[in-house]
Amino acid sequence: MGVGIKVEHLNAFYDKTQALFDVNITVRANHATALIGPSGCGKSTFIRCLNRMHETIPEARVDGKVHIGDLSVYNGTSATQLRRRVGMVFQKPNPFPTMSIYDNVAAGLKLNGFRNRKLLEEAVHKSLESAALWDEVKDSLHKKSGASLSGGQQQRLCIARALAVQPEVLLMDEPCSALDPISTGKIEELIFQLKEQYTIVIVTHNMQQAARVAEFTGFFLLGKMIEFDKTEKIFTNPFDKRTEDYVTGRFG
Amino acid sequence: MRTRFQQQMVDLREKLLRMGGLAELAVDRACQAYTERDLTRCQLVLENESLINAAEREIDELAFDILATQQPAAVDLRFILAVTKINADLERVGDQAVNIAERVMDMIELPAADLPVDIGRMATAVSAMVRRALESFVEGKAELAQAVLEMDHVVDRMRDEAFIVLVRKMNEEPQVTQQALDALLVARNLERVADHATNISEDVIFWVLGADVRHHAQSASITRRMDSNES
Numbered sequence: 001m002g003v004g005i006k007v008e009h010l011n012a013f014y015d016k017t018q019a020l021f022d023v024n025i026t027v028r029a030n031h032a033t034a035l036i037g038p039s040g041c042g043k044s045t046f047i048r049c050l051n052r053m054h055e056t057i058p059e060a061r062v063d064g065k066v067h068i069g070d071l072s073v074y075n076g077t078s079a080t081q082l083r084r085r086v087g088m089v090f091q092k093p094n095p096f097p098t099m100s101i102y103d104n105v106a107a108g109l110k111l112n113g114f115r116n117r118k119l120l121e122e123a124v125h126k127s128l129e130s131a132a133l134w135d136e137v138k139d140s141l142h143k144k145s146g147a148s149l150s151g152g153q154q155q156r157l158c159i160a161r162a163l164a165v166q167p168e169v170l171l172m173d174e175p176c177s178a179l180d181p182i183s184t185g186k187i188e189e190l191i192f193q194l195k196e197q198y199t200i201v202i203v204t205h206n207m208q209q210a211a212r213v214a215e216f217t218g219f220f221l222l223g224k225m226i227e228f229d230k231t232e233k234i235f236t237n238p239f240d241k242r243t244e245d246y247v248t249g250r251f252g
Numbered sequence: 253m254r255t256r257f258q259q260q261m262v263d264l265r266e267k268l269l270r271m272g273g274l275a276e277l278a279v280d281r282a283c284q285a286y287t288e289r290d291l292t293r294c295q296l297v298l299e300n301e302s303l304i305n306a307a308e309r310e311i312d313e314l315a316f317d318i319l320a321t322q323q324p325a326a327v328d329l330r331f332i333l334a335v336t337k338i339n340a341d342l343e344r345v346g347d348q349a350v351n352i353a354e355r356v357m358d359m360i361e362l363p364a365a366d367l368p369v370d371i372g373r374m375a376t377a378v379s380a381m382v383r384r385a386l387e388s389f390v391e392g393k394a395e396l397a398q399a400v401l402e403m404d405h406v407v408d409r410m411r412d413e414a415f416i417v418l419v420r421k422m423n424e425e426p427q428v429t430q431q432a433l434d435a436l437l438v439a440r441n442l443e444r445v446a447d448h449a450t451n452i453s454e455d456v457i458f459w460v461l462g463a464d465v466r467h468h469a470q471s472a473s474i475t476r477r478m479d480s481n482e483s
Contacts, residue, residue, distance in 0.1 A: 236326060248325055
């Protein structure tokens with residue numbers, strides 16, 4: 001099951017440049033939460049702070065508190081420990097190109113010491129089913145490489161790979177921006193189903209996508225969380241004029 | 253900025269304003285036709301109806317196009333929903349004006365009767381409601397729309413009073429029953445026009461404040477929001 005996320009007074013920096021300013025947010029467990037905002041507003045930085053991807057960039061640093069369930073992200077938790085509980089899917093599908101479909105999904109489990117072949121097979125099957133990919137690849141699990149799949153299938157393979165280690169939170173950074181409308185529709189349908197078991201945070205430039213998949217939406221601007229509310233409120237009657245200007249396309 | 257979208261929104265607003273002008277004119281002409289027993293004005297109202305119907309279709313088509321192609325949100329989405337509802341109300345206002353005109357055409361064939369009801373005063377109040385409802389739309393001001401909602405009670409009372417005195421008149425002077433019945437039906441048509449003006453005002457409040465005030469749902473909270481908007 002998914003767990004909630006609590007972020008308090010989060011500030012993020014790239015060297016001397018501050019990218020996030022005092023962000024406070026509570027993400028509800030087993031719900032999809034969308035983060036929207038113009039390019040460079042800090043939404044991707046924010047999502048990367050949730051699984052400490054941010055610190056992979058030299059000179060980047062964070063202060064503030066982030067809790068994933070009972071786990072304190074920036075206080076004594078290792079990145080490996082954290083990322084077992086927090087899966088991530090990126091903008092561009094990035095399957096391991098030389099590995100088969102099966103090995104792509106099993107990779108995380110093997111890294112975590114899983115060796116039992118039967119258990120691995122079950123986990124791969126379950127993950128591919130959860131990612132709505134099983135029926136399309138079940139006959140070529142070992143024959144085809146991950147890179148041979150279509151873009152939409154590759155992205156669902158990446159979702160399956162993330163789900164295999166049974167995370168509680170799934171972070172998605174523009175997961176459909178490289179996909180056609182049909183593949184996008186499949187991923188959105190998947191998000192809708194997955195939130196029963198996982199807490200999902202999705203960064204998207206596509207406002208209609210946020211409106212379709214998320215129960216809650218946060219609007220970022222210039223590194224600040226301007227408004228966070230139920231999605232229908234953000235898209236029908238937002239509180240802040242800046243949010244309204246953004247969702248109505250009056251920016252710029 | 254979304255230039256094409258903004259232009260479509262401007263076009264939609266202008267089309268609705270033209271439609272509003274036609275509906276307002278129809279009511280005014282029908283009321284003048286009543287007070288002056290003027291057949292020419294009645295005919296103008298009937299001719300005007302096809303223009304109103306055509307305008308209604310045009311507005312719906314444009315609103316439908318914008319919804320399908322532009323995915324409007326927030327205040328824009330509320331505006332388009334409000335426009336489509338106001339559009340339907342204005343078309344009904346036109347229908348009521350036609351009903352009044354047809355009633356007047358019947359009345360003109362009968363001898364004039366001295367009736368104890370001031371339809372002219374009621375018509376003035378109803379025309380003012382339609383005009384102010386449309387002004388609230390033009391200005392995008394919820395407080396103007398709220399004032400129209402408050403006028404609806406006055407018109408309701410006028411209609412009730414007209415019923416009482418006209419029924420009494422019919423009992424006392426059966427020879428003017430037909431004229432009294434026509435006046436009573438005109439009073440009812442006018443009251444319906446006032447209801448449409450009320451609906452239009454509610455839609456303007458929904459567009460401007462994002463609040464649903466139909467059936468007295470949120471009148472208290474609206475007053476507070478309007479106060480805070482002003483301060």
